[in-house]
């Protein structure tokens with residue numbers, strides 16, 4: 001028996017990376033999956049992956065920033081599989097990056113449309129279908145960039161923080177309908193959003209990312225798929241409005257003795273032993 005037997009799930013951005021990994025996992029757990037993406041070739045390959053993993057899947061070409069296309073996506077899920085239990089609003093881009101003063105209004109607005117408007121639209125148009133079946137689970141991919149700042153990622157940070165707090169306000173509104181709304185905050189996950197399939201970059205990222213957080217390895221789509229599976233399944237029936245951080249410990253703190261990176265702080269504290277009141281020798 002699969003943990004998602006009988007459930008129908010839409011996953012956006014599922015032609016690649018986290019979304020594709022999650023689609024394969026969901027299909028293997030018994031869900032029928034609607035793969036949504038702008039990337040047709042990747043989307044069709046993801047459908048094949050899901051079928052090979054024993055599940056049912058279809059692809060719908062979708063621009064997640066378009067209300068018309070999100071409506072059509074939900075309609076496709078109903079047409080193919082008869083109901084909707086889960087939507088995972090996951091599609092994303094880097095958006096406008098670099099110094100804030102150099103960001104154009106046009107690039108700012110495009111970034112927000114893909115990263116934040118899309119989540120609003122995914123929630124708005126999935127809720128009526130979830131009500132019909134007595135509840136559901138809405139999941140979105142936020143980021144650790146939604147709970148802390150990253151210089152040079154202003155549009156992304158603002159959008160992902162928006163996803164975190166939209167998750168909370170929507171969770172309050174739809175709890176009475178037994179529709180749960182949660183998001184995931186991944187740390188560094190080695191996917192095409194970072195390496196863009198450039199030769200050698202994925203391997204270089206793998207080594208570099210292993211040093212980026214307390215657990216000494218890069219994050220992979222499967223790490224996020226595991227959390228998405230939990231949030232989609234009935235195991236999380238009592239969980240709503242949460243931002244689940246999956247980051248290998250990136251955001252939990254730093255080593256006191258080398259805070260700020262590498263070199264030991266020039267403190268009089270010994271690296272180990274018991275430290276008493278400061279007036280004592």
Ligand SMILES: NC(=O)c1ccc[n+]([C@@H]2O[C@H](COP(=O)([O-])OP(=O)(O)OC[C@H]3O[C@@H](n4cnc5c(N)ncnc54)[C@H](O)[C@@H]3O)[C@@H](O)[C@H]2O)c1
Pocket residue numbers: 012013014015016017018019036037038039042062063064065090091092093114141142143144185186187188189190191192193194
């Ligand atoms: N990789 C990381 O380190 C990381 C960390 C935190 C959060 N995230 C978030 O995870 C999500 C998935 O990213 P990923 O790392 O798997 O990257 P990815 O590039 O492998 O996958 C993103 C997918 O979204 C699709 N997409 C982009 N714009 C779209 C649009 N307008 N409509 C439909 N599809 C669109 C892309 O075609 C792609 O298939 C994103 O929301 C990203 O911001 C990634």
